[in-house]
Amino acid sequence: MDKLEFIKEQLKNYDGEDLRFMEVCGTHTAAISENGIPNLLSPKIHLISGPGCPVCVTVTAVIDKLTELSLTENTTVLTFGDLIRVKGSKMSLADARANGGKVEMLYSPMDAIKMAQSNPDRNYVFAAIGFETTTPVYAMVLENAIKAGVHNLKLLTSLKTMPEVIRWVCKNTDNIDGFIAPGHVSVITGSDLFKELSEETGLPFAVAGFEGAGLLTAIYALVKMKGKAGIKNFYRSAVSEKGNEEARKAVNRFFEPCDASWRGMGTIEGSGMRLKKEYSEYDAGSYGLDEDHMPPGCSCSRVLTGEISPDECPLFGKKCTPEDAHGACMVSTEGSCYNYFISGRRKR
Incomplete structure (x- = not known):
């Protein structure tokens, strides 16, 4: 029996106390589903999707601001896919577009600069939504816009960071037994970030990639580590202990930590990033976007x-x-x- 088959057998036949492991990465959530991983586990091992999808944790005030901007004369909102369909308190960006708003979907972040350069008399607002993974992308966009002398492109930011929301989850629930640490985020932050969190919370963390075998290996490690703090890295091909220092330097040039509002969780101190004051001319009105409205019955x-x-x-x-x-x-x-x-x- 090879190692993977052994792990599958152990996970399927696990008969100890119930265990609940949380993933805090939207790509992990999708990969777990695509690989049918829940069907490979014992009924006593439960996988929980935490606040790791950037679109899912964006409050309605941000959507409302974007829809307002899209309906403003001579202004186009630029965004990546899923955000277009997310409802604000009144409408989504798709609804705004149907009502005459100008909304365009980007496939490459650098297209934002090209569009602004091609139409210097039009204002463009880039919806800068994401975690540590995508914040360096927005830093790159700003750096290139400044170099190119582009002044008709701004960012509407809703940028989150992982450590504080994980701390928040641990403080507000007592039924998590470990975390599948986010793979993409770990590429930037390094695995040492989760070592510190593990020591604080007393819970095990396992960094995983996005293949089924790697996720199963990480889950098995968490089962074996139950009740013990520690960090295991099963994504060494992309994740080092210290992460991508150059990317973090780029982020720190343009952004600074701030309090941030999370959908369904309220404001979490120090859990976001915002443009520094010296770059405020590139901000499209990101401050004070805290209100959040759940549709009736939505949980x-x-x-x-x-x-x-x-x-x-x-x-x-x-x-x-x-x-x-x-x-x-x-x-x-x-x-x-x-x-x-x-x-x-x-x-x-």
Whole structure:
């Protein structure tokens, strides 16, 4: 029996106390679903999707500001895919576009600069949403815009960082037994960041990539580490202990830590990044976007923190489906509700 088959057998036949492991990465959420990993585990091993999908944790005030800007004369909002369909308190960017708003989807961040250069008399607002993974991308956009003398491109930022939200989850719930540490984020931060978190929380962390074998290996490690702090790195091909220092330098040039509002969790101190004051001319009005409105009956707040599984939300699969999503967790392909729905998983 090879190592992977041994791990599969151990995970399938596990018969100890119930264990709950949280992943805090939207790509992990999707990969777990795509690889059918829940079906390979003992009923006593539970995987929980935490606040790792950037679209899912964006508060409605940010969406409202973007829709307002898209409907402003001579202004175009630029964004990546899933955000277009997320509802604000009144409408989504897709709704705004249907009502005459100017919204364009980007495939490459550098296209934002090209568009601004090609239309110097038009204003462009780039929806800068994400975690440590994408913040260096926005730093690169700013650096190149400044070098090119582009002044008609601004950022509307909603940038989050992982450490403080993980601390928040640990302080507000006592039923997490370990974390699958986010792979993409770890490339930038390094695995040492989670070593510190593990020591603080007393919980094990396992850094994983996005292949089924790597995720199963990480889950098995967490089972073996139950009750013990520590960090295991199973994504060494991309993640070092210290991470990408050059990327962090670029981020620190343009951005600084700040308090940030999270969908369903409120404001978490020191959990975000914002443009430094010396670059305020490139900000499209990101400050004070804290309000958050849940659609009636939506339980995204409880799903995001692992309090309930997606199918325990009263709207799941009824009023809320991928075709007609009410909550952000059902909109994004990295959202827990979306992946729960398409994989056919249900709580029994």
